[in-house]
Amino acid sequence: LIVKAAATLSSSLSVDAAIAWVDAAIHCLGVEDTALDGAQGRVLAEDIRANRAIPDKDCAALDGFAIEANTSLGASAYNPVEVPLRPVDAGDALPAGSDAVVPLDLAQPDERGHVELVEAAAPGDNVEQQGAVAASGAMLVLAGTQLAARHIGLLALAGLREVPVIRRPLVRIALMRPLRPGAWEDSNGPMVRAAIERDGGVVKELVTVERGRRAITNALIEMSVDIVLVIGGTGPGSDDQSADALAENGELAIHGVALRPGETTGLGRNSNSVPVVLLPGAPAACLWSYELFAGPAMRRLGGRDPALPYRSREMATARKIVSAIGMTEICPVRFGVGDTVEPAPSFAETGLMAAVNSDGFVIVPEGSEGYPQGAWVTVHLY
Amino acid sequence: LIVKAAATLSSSLSVDAAIAWVDAAIHCLGVEDTALDGAQGRVLAEDIRANRAIPDKDCAALDGFAIEANTSLGASAYNPVEVPLRPVDAGDALPAGSDAVVPLDLAQPDERGHVELVEAAAPGDNVEQQGAVAASGAMLVLAGTQLAARHIGLLALAGLREVPVIRRPLVRIALMRPLRPGAWEDSNGPMVRAAIERDGGVVKELVTVERGRRAITNALIEMSVDIVLVIGGTGPGSDDQSADALAENGELAIHGVALRPGETTGLGRNSNSVPVVLLPGAPAACLWSYELFAGPAMRRLGGRDPALPYRSREMATARKIVSAIGMTEICPVRFGVGDTVEPAPSFAETGLMAAVNSDGFVIVPEGSEGYPQGAWVTVHLY
Numbered sequence: 218l219i220v221k222a223a224a225t226l227s228s229s230l231s232v233d234a235a236i237a238w239v240d241a242a243i244h245c246l247g248v249e250d251t252a253l254d255g256a257q258g259r260v261l262a263e264d265i266r267a268n269r270a271i272p273d274k275d276c277a278a279l280d281g282f283a284i285e286a287n288t289s290l291g292a293s294a295y296n297p298v299e300v301p302l303r304p305v306d307a308g309d310a311l312p313a314g315s316d317a318v319v320p321l322d323l324a325q326p327d328e329r330g331h332v333e334l335v336e337a338a339a340p341g342d343n344v345e346q347q348g349a350v351a352a353s354g355a356m357l358v359l360a361g362t363q364l365a366a367r368h369i370g371l372l373a374l375a376g377l378r379e380v381p382v383i384r385r386p387l388v389r390i391a392l393m394r395p396l397r398p399g400a401w402e403d404s405n406g407p408m409v410r411a412a413i414e415r416d417g418g419v420v421k422e423l424v425t426v427e428r429g430r431r432a433i434t435n436a437l438i439e440m441s442v443d444i445v446l447v448i449g450g451t452g453p454g455s456d457d458q459s460a461d462a463l464a465e466n467g468e469l470a471i472h473g474v475a476l477r478p479g480e481t482t483g484l485g486r487n488s489n490s491v492p493v494v495l496l497p498g499a500p501a502a503c504l505w506s507y508e509l510f511a512g513p514a515m516r517r518l519g520g521r522d523p524a525l526p527y528r529s530r531e532m533a534t535a536r537k538i539v540s541a542i543g544m545t546e547i548c549p550v551r552f553g554v555g556d557t558v559e560p561a562p563s564f565a566e567t568g569l570m571a572a573v574n575s576d577g578f579v580i581v582p583e584g585s586e587g588y589p590q591g592a593w594v595t596v597h598l599y
Numbered sequence: 600l601i602v603k604a605a606a607t608l609s610s611s612l613s614v615d616a617a618i619a620w621v622d623a624a625i626h627c628l629g630v631e632d633t634a635l636d637g638a639q640g641r642v643l644a645e646d647i648r649a650n651r652a653i654p655d656k657d658c659a660a661l662d663g664f665a666i667e668a669n670t671s672l673g674a675s676a677y678n679p680v681e682v683p684l685r686p687v688d689a690g691d692a693l694p695a696g697s698d699a700v701v702p703l704d705l706a707q708p709d710e711r712g713h714v715e716l717v718e719a720a721a722p723g724d725n726v727e728q729q730g731a732v733a734a735s736g737a738m739l740v741l742a743g744t745q746l747a748a749r750h751i752g753l754l755a756l757a758g759l760r761e762v763p764v765i766r767r768p769l770v771r772i773a774l775m776r777p778l779r780p781g782a783w784e785d786s787n788g789p790m791v792r793a794a795i796e797r798d799g800g801v802v803k804e805l806v807t808v809e810r811g812r813r814a815i816t817n818a819l820i821e822m823s824v825d826i827v828l829v830i831g832g833t834g835p836g837s838d839d840q841s842a843d844a845l846a847e848n849g850e851l852a853i854h855g856v857a858l859r860p861g862e863t864t865g866l867g868r869n870s871n872s873v874p875v876v877l878l879p880g881a882p883a884a885c886l887w888s889y890e891l892f893a894g895p896a897m898r899r900l901g902g903r904d905p906a907l908p909y910r911s912r913e914m915a916t917a918r919k920i921v922s923a924i925g926m927t928e929i930c931p932v933r934f935g936v937g938d939t940v941e942p943a944p945s946f947a948e949t950g951l952m953a954a955v956n957s958d959g960f961v962i963v964p965e966g967s968e969g970y971p972q973g974a975w976v977t978v979h980l981y
Contacts, residue, residue, distance in 0.1 A: 222662045255792070257797060258797075278947075280836030304837060306834070306836040306839075307836065307881055308777075321835050322835075345950065349949055350952045353950055357952075358906065364788050365981070366791070366886065366889075367789050367886060367954035368787070368795035370786050370790030370793075370886060371882075371955050373786030373787075374882055374950075395690075404754065404755030405755075406755075407755045408748050408749070410637070411639035411748040415747070452662045454662030454663075456688055457688075498690065500753075504752060507748075528910065555782055565660075566731065567733075568653075568732040568756075569749065569756060570732045570733055570753060572753075573739070599747070599749075
């Protein structure tokens with residue numbers, strides 16, 4: 218029996234220092250072209266400007282009749298003015314010699330190719346001017362924008378069919394084989410896959426790894442993905458060899474972070490310089506290690522905002538929130554009376570249930586023992 | 600030349616009445632089982648309770664040594680107590696006869712199968728009690744929950760591999776053929792697809808339809824999808840036959856809504872009772888007709904919250920917002936100084952650009968002419 222010294226983990230790094238490592242070590246991936254039809258959620262890699270005016274001609278803004286406005290001067294119900302019949306549909310270019318559009322209900326066409334106007338029109342009435350949406354060369358969508366329907370519509374309107382976007386990060390998940398069937402490690406694969414998909418990553422491989430040094434090493438040596446997440450085997454126990462395997466086959470930059478839950482997190486690179494995050498096997502620790510380190514890494518790779526993908530709001534505490542000094546602690550909270558929050562059962566007490574049976578969480582920094590009743594805290598909302 | 604009376608659209612229905620039609624007519628789809636691994640974003644169809652305690656036995660909460668706590672009474676650095684060596688890893692069931700776990704760094708194993716304790720432990724120390732996450736029968740995740748990583752982790756921990764979810768709505772998009780090549784109708788397909796995907800729908804078919812009654816009718820008669828979106832041909836013009844085709848082949852419940860942009864929206868059902876939304880062909884009108892009517896329909900079908908999928912916040916207006924009385928108007932706004940918003944160029948002025956070149960929008964109801972400077976308004980944020 219080999220029992221490793223627990224000393225490996227007794228000198229935990231601060232969460233801020235570990236996040237700083239991620240920020241410095243993980244860079245945005247390269248660019249690929251993708252079809253605009255299907256680009257929802259992708260991150261635009263370059264500024265896109267209009268290569269022609271939109272619209273490229275003066276157009277009818279609604280269905281009606283194109284007229285030369287000055288021919289309508291003086292028109293009224295008592296003095297209808299007859300002009301040539303030139304029907305246009307919304308979006309049609311104005312015919313030559315016309316500069317306004319009269320709506321269908323303000324004109325009566327006759328059988329002889331004319332239309333009677335009962336109201337005067339001004340030049341430009343119901344016309345979408347050339348370049349009204351964008352002049353030629355105008356900025357359409359900025360690099361870094363996560364494309365939503367409105368951006369995609371505008372880019373399609375500009376004539377684009379493909380757009381340059383940041384590549385989606387390809388991920389290998391290496392899941393330590395559970396020590397016994399049905400053990401909690403089993404739940405981590407689907408959970409981490411869901412978080413990766415939320416963050417725009419693609420799980421290229423999910424492999425279950427035997428708990429031996431050689432098997433872990435094989436799982437680490439990986440060139441065809443952008444990041445490796447090892448789940449489990451991060452602790453000080455005899456069957457925990459993820460950190461040692463990484464140290465021997467690359468760089469174990471950080472092992473042990475002052476985060477609760479998530480203390481046995483590791484960060485580094487394999488021998489091919491692919492970033493590696495070691496996530497604890499205990500489910501709640503795995504979740505928070507992902508959220509604080511792997512998630513920002515994933516979002517950085519994909520060109521997204523690395524910040525936590527939860528809305529946050531300042532709220533008052535209805536009861537005090539207690540946290541251990543020296544550890545950054547994720548404290549689940551529930552909504553209280555009015556605009557307040559109160560502590561919900563902790564991750565130490567109820568494990569992963571604490572993330573489901575709560576309305577959000579407060580991150581209490583390591584220098585704090587928590588917050589008194591009535592304090593204002595930043596609540597991250599689920 | 601057939602010129603239809605514009606009267607069809609002059610009696611527009613209020614936006615509220617049109618939304619009420621959607622609320623009453625569109626129902627949540629049925630249930631299907633899906634693999635938990637990949638269920639991110641799906642809507643849970645039934646309450647899920649624990650069918651056994653989680654964990655199902657008392658377990659070690661960390662790597663260490665299992666002990667019977669009362670054997671450690673009086674242990675200290677000056678008076679180490681020797682107990683049998685029973686190493687456990689985090690997540691292991693406690694061996695029979697043990698009721699606490701001592702961390703690795705508080706005990707020294709020797710070569711003779713014993714471990715020396717230098718601190719007394721209490722029963723339950725570092726033990727995750729049977730049922731600590733959930734008692735047998737306890738509620739895990741409520742029906743209607745849109746599954747995120749934390750829910751998926753908890754359900755996996757409970758032993759589930761599949762979950763019952765609401766079916767994703769299957770959508771047919773029938774896009775009127777543009778009146779001229781490169782016309783703005785072309786941009787609507789990718790835009791609407793993006794919005795459908797955001798709302799959890801699946802575009803089963805996108806067909807381009809000739810602008811004749813027969814072609815539109817063929818596009819409407821559809822049994823294998825859950826909703827049909829017809830884009831274009833909704834106006835009063837001679838080439839606009841979407842509404843008439845629906846009226847003849849099903850039910851045109853609503854045509855013409857007091858919404859700007861989006862006035863020529865239509866709502867109804869085809870002859871197979873499949874809901875149909877007629878979206879205007881002008882891009883900005885298409886977008887807002889989708890957002891206010893097709894989007895809520897899509898989200899209702901899929902069991903999601905039908906409300907607009909944008910955060911909203913009360914903010915003060917830095918300049919007055921002007922809107923036409925009698926029309927619900929979507930007014931783009933930009934952030935001003937401090938916590939204020941000011942009007943951005945309108946959809947009438949700059950088309951779809953107004954949705955990209957702004958920070959959000961205010962929905963001014965039809966009874967209002969807008970808001971004076973300094974008024975508090977609900978801003979929907981992109």
